[in-house]
Amino acid sequence: MYTNLSRPQSSVLMQLRTSHIGLDAFLFRFHLAPSPDCALCLVPETFSHYLLSCLLYRRQRVALISRLGTACLSLWHLIAAKL
Numbered sequence: 001m002y003t004n005l006s007r008p009q010s011s012v013l014m015q016l017r018t019s020h021i022g023l024d025a026f027l028f029r030f031h032l033a034p035s036p037d038c039a040l041c042l043v044p045e046t047f048s049h050y051l052l053s054c055l056l057y058r059r060q061r062v063a064l065i066s067r068l069g070t071a072c073l074s075l076w077h078l079i080a081a082k083l
């Protein structure tokens with residue numbers, strides 16, 4: 001589907017784009033997680049939280065910003081930009 005991505009990368013991107021990804025906000029709907037919230041931040045563990053604000057990944061986010069600039073803090077840029 002995405003010619004520049006490996007099959008696993010394409011799979012994760014599709015899961016992010018559809019919000020059907022193994023994060024607690026999704027898993028909780030099917031009784032597969034004890035809470036919809038991120039255990040660290042105590043807010044719903046959605047893909048936007050995971051990508052843009054989860055404290056657990058702040059180091060990786062800072063490294064990403066240093067490489068790509070602040071445009072990478074846009075959900076559109078992260079999951080909808082043409083690859």
Ligand SMILES: [Zn+2]
Pocket residue numbers: 038039040041042049053054055056
């Ligand atoms: Zn979090």
